[in-house]
Amino acid sequence: MxxxxxxxxxxxxxxxxxxxxxxxxxxxxxxxxxxxxxxxxxxxxxxxxDYDEKAEWKSLLESGILKTVTKDGKFKNMSD
The missing domain is CATH 1.20.5 (Single alpha-helices involved in coiled-coils or other helix-helix interfaces)
Structure with a gap:
């Protein structure tokens, strides 16, 4: 071309x-x-x-992983 x-x-x-x-x-x-x-x-x-958030919260409380919450679900006093 x-x-x-x-x-x-x-x-x-x-x-x-x-x-x-x-x-x-x-x-x-x-x-x-x-x-x-x-x-x-x-x-x-x-x-x-099948997720149950109340059962998950209960298992987290019982395991002791949560450091700012007591086993009964109340906040810990973190001030020194």
């Missing part, structure tokens, strides 16, 4: 590539974000379905 005819040929091809790349990368990103969100939401729903 004549180089003079190829002079204006790169612009439309480059623009088409940029547009196509933007569309494809946007679609892949959207799919990954929705897939990740769906898996995290499902995992949290599964966890909180």
């Amino acid at each position: 004549d180089p003079a005819k190829l002079r204006f040929f790169k612009g439309p091809i480059a623009a088409r590539g940029v547009i196509l790349g933007t569309i494809i990368s946007g679609a892949i990103t959207l799919k990954v974000v929705f897939w990740y969100r769906r898996t995290r939401v499902n995992a949290m729903k599964e966890f909180y379905k």
Whole structure:
């Protein structure tokens, strides 16, 4: 082909590539974000379905892990 005819040929091809790349990368990103969100939401729903916060609080009180709360659930006096 004549180089003079190829002079204006790169612009439309480059623009088409940029547009196509933007569309494809946007679609892949959207799919990954929705897939990740769906898996995290499902995992949290599964966890909180049987979660009993009162039983968890009771087990934390009895274990002695909480240093600012006594075993009966009252705050300790932390001032010296």
